[in-house]
Amino acid sequence: MMKETVNRLESLIKKGLEYISQPSEFEWSEKLSPEKWSKKEILGHLIDSGINNLQRFTEIQTENKPYRIRPYKQNELVEVNDYQHADLKEMANFWLAINNRICYIINRQTEETLNYKIELDSGERSDLRFLIKDYVNHLEHHLNQII
Template identity: 80%
Template sequence: MNKTVYKLEGLINKGLEYISQSSETEWVQKPSPNKWSKKEILGHLIDSGINNLQRFTEIQTANKPYKIRQYKQDDLVKVNDYQHAALKEIANFWEAINNRICCVIKLQTEETLNYKIEISDGEISDLRFLMTDYVDHLEHHLNQII
């Protein structure tokens, strides 16, 4: 999982560098009324981080296979009103949650990485997949922002 940790650390640095060099104005512009602004995408990444950190830690003591609970991503972005939040606040939150996720990933062993998860309707995978998929998802959305 070292590769996943290095990738996540690199993405955090890349995101923070972009945030520090960009204006608030570009963060609130929406490509269309139905699309998220960059700020809302970052907020979605916070929500994803919160949900996945909970998954990564709960699986340690839960019955296996651990059942993934879905979350309503559009509703969370609206309820948290990321569009009107201060960019510095949500950038700090995004950085903090992902630094914590890095720490949790580093703590995993071969045994824990093989813990079984049920993604949906009986589809079984493992914690390794879930952690790698989280980082890939973050990369996808960070590329949308940048």
């Protein structure tokens, strides 16, 4: 059902971990401009995205449908979590753990659950399948920024 998406996510996780283990702390912390995120902050944003989406993927199982997607304040979360000064190894381990959990949850979905309806912040409606694919696309976009 979602095998291709899970395979893509697993591939992105592997690619991300290979890169995380190579660059220097300076490269991860460097900011090209004050208003842009460093690579560490982008990784932190991916952690926040993982947390929020894992919650969405699991809550939709028991909530009334359509499940309303609540946006989160991504810039504020990056700042409050102070990813710029966080330990890169800890961040990498957390990012890996949350995405491994997401892979597990995706693998448990059935055709019925993948069709659970969602309502986006814009009022547009879709389903869990879209939300999962959107998460993987988002992850790939930001990993490409880091790498």
